[in-house]
Amino acid sequence: MMSLLPVNENAPARRGPGRDLLVVGPTAAGYLLASLVLHHRALTAISTATTGGITSDPHQFAWWLTWLPHALHTGQNPLFTTFMHFPLGVNAMWNTTVPVLAALIAPVTLTAGPVAAYNAGMILGPVASGTALFLALRPYVAEWAPRAVAGLLYAFSPFIIAHGHVGHLNMAWSVLPPVLVWVVHPLFIRPRAPLRTGALLGLALAVQTGLYTQTVALGVIALSVTAVVLAARRPDLIASRVKPVLTAAATCCGVYAVLCAYPLYLLLAGPGRPHGQIRDHALTGTDAANIVFPTTLTMFRPGEEGIADRFVGYIGEQGGYLGVPLIAVLLVGVLMVRDTALRLTAAIGVVLLVLSLGITLIVVGRNTGVPLPWRLLEPVPLVGQAEAMRLQVFVALCVAVMVALLWQRWRVGKARVGGVAALVAAATWLPADAHVVHPVVVPAFFTGPNVAQVDGRVVETVPRVNGQWRGGAEPLLWQALSGMAYRTTGGYFIGSDADNPVLFETLPGPYQFSATNLLRHEPPTTTADEAADRLRARGVQTVLVVDRPGIEEADLLAWTSTVTGTPARRFDDVWLFDLPPRP
DSSP states (O other): OOOSSOOOTTSOOOOOHHHHHHHHHHHHHHHHHHHHHHTHHHHTTTTTEEESSOSHHHHHHHHHHHHHHHHHHHTOOTTEESSSSTTTOEEGGGTTOOHHHHHHTHHHHHHHOHHHHHHHHHHHHHHHHHHHHHHHTTTTOOSHHHHHHHHHHHHTSHHHHHHHHTTOHHHHOOOHHHHHHHHHIIIIISOOOHHHHHHHHHHHHHHHHTTOHHHHHHHHHHHHHHHHHHHHHOGGGHHHHHHHHHHHHHHHHHHHHHHTHHHHHHHHHOTTOOOSOSSOGGGSSOOGGGGTSOOTTBSOOTTOTTGGGGSSSOGGGOOOOOOHHHHHHHHHHHHHSOOHHHHHHHHHHHHHHHHHTOSEEEETTEEEEEEOGGGGGTTSTTGGGSOGGGGHHHHHHHHHHHHHHHHHTTTSTTHHHHHHHHHHHHGGGOBOSOOOEEEOOOOGGGGSGGGGGGTTOEEEEESOOOOOTTTTTHHHHHHHHTTSOSEESOOEEEEOOSSOSOEEEOOOOHHHHHHHHHHTTOOOSSOHHHHHHHHHHTTOOEEEEEOOTTOOOHHHHHHHHHHHTSOOEEETTEEEEEOOOOO
C-alpha cells in the first residue's frame, strides 16, 4: 500500500531493532542523569521534602499515591473514596489521582513512604516521557542520536519543566503524546494490522485514563488534527485509508470501553462529579507572548525583563515557550529542506499551537477579544472541560520531532547547516536551576504509635484541609503518613455537593469558622451546640487540634472542649477531643 511519506533515498539506512535494544538503556540513563540534576535539591531530602514550587498539589499527589495501595489492601474502591470529604466522598476520576502511577510506584510508597514515592515519580516522569519518544520515532528517524536528542528536548521542554516546577506529577509523565507519534505510522501512513493497532491504541488511552484523563481528550484532538493534515497532503489516498482507519478506530473504542467502563461511568454519571464548568475558558489559553518570551524557569532569557510576570495564569501553566531562535531555524528548515515528514510535522504543530491559545487571543495578560478556533470545542462534553494551554505538550513534541528530522538530514546538502543550527537553537530551552523543594512538616502524632487513638474514626482537624496553594493540603499528607488510619471531613479535590455544582475543597462549617475566629482572638461565629450538631451530622467522632509553633490555641481548646463536652487529651503534639453521640 502506498505511503503518505515518500521514501528518502538519501536518508541513512535503517538499522535493525537489535541496535535499539543496545542503546535504549544508555539513552534512558542519560535522561535519568539529566532529571537527577534538575531535581538535585530533592536528592538529599527524598523523604523529608517535596519537589515543587507549591505544596498543595504535591501533598495531594502523595495522598493519592497512598490511597491506591491502601484501598486494594483493605478491599475498598480505589476510584471513589470517603477517606476525604467524608461522608460524601470524592470521585477519583475527576481528580488527578494517577492510579496507574500509584500502582507502579507502590513498592516505593509502601517501603519509603508517600513523600519519597512522589519525589521518585517526579524524577522518573521525564525519563519515561523522553524514552517513549526515543522509541516512538524509530519508524521516522533511523539514527539513534537524533531520536535521543528529540527525547531529551521533549522530556525537558518548557512545558514539562513548568509543570514539574509546581509539582504536577501527572504532567511529568507525558507518555501518551509519544505513543500517538508511533500510532500515526501504522494507522495513517502505512496502514497494517488495523485490529492490532486499534487494540494497542485503546490500551494506551486506557492507561492514560489512569494517569490523567484530560490528556486523553487532548490526545484525541491531536490525533484528529494529524489525520486532517495527512488527508490534505494526499487526498488521493483517503479512499484506500478509510476501511483500515475505521477498523482500527472501532477496535480502539471497543477495547477502551471494556477497560474503562467503570471509570467512564464515574466520569459521566458517577457520584461526586462536578455539575458545572470547572475552569474559566477565558483563562485556559496560552498567552501568545509566552511563545517568544520565556519565564524564569528558562536559563537564557534575553529581553524578558519581567514580561512573564504579566502572562495569563501562573508559572506552572506558562510552558508554551518556543523562542525566536528555534522558530527561525525551524522555519528556514521547512522552507529549504525538501522533507515531507518535516513539513507535515510543522503543519500539525502550527494547528495545535493555534488551538492551545484558547477561545480568545491573549497577549501579555491582555484579552484582545479576537476569537480563536478552540471556541468551537468549548461545548463538547468532557473535551470542553480541558485546558487548551495543555496542548503545549504536543507542540513541544512537534518541535522535538522536527529537530530530529533536520538532524537526520544533516549529511544532505543544505540540511547540514540546518541540523546543526536546530541543535544550537534548541539549547535555548535549557532549564534554569529553579526547581525548589519544600520541607515536609509532620506532627509526631501522625507517624507515632498514638495515632492508634483515631484508628478507624472520622476526624475533624484544625487546621483543616483546604485548597490554599501553600500548606492547604498538609493535613492530607498527615493522613497519608498515618497509613490512612482515619477518615477526614476536609478535602482538596474537584467535585460537588447538593448545594454547590462545583467544589474545589470541602466548605468549612460552623466549628471551623469559629475555630478560625478564635485563633484570631475573636469570638466564635456560632453556639457550641450548633457547632456540635453540625459536626455530628458529618459523622465526626474526634476533633484533633494540632499544636503549631507561634499560634496561641488556648481559647480554641477551651471552646472545643465545650463543643464536644469532653476534656482535651494531649498526645505528642496534638490535643484530642472525643465527640460522643448526642444523648
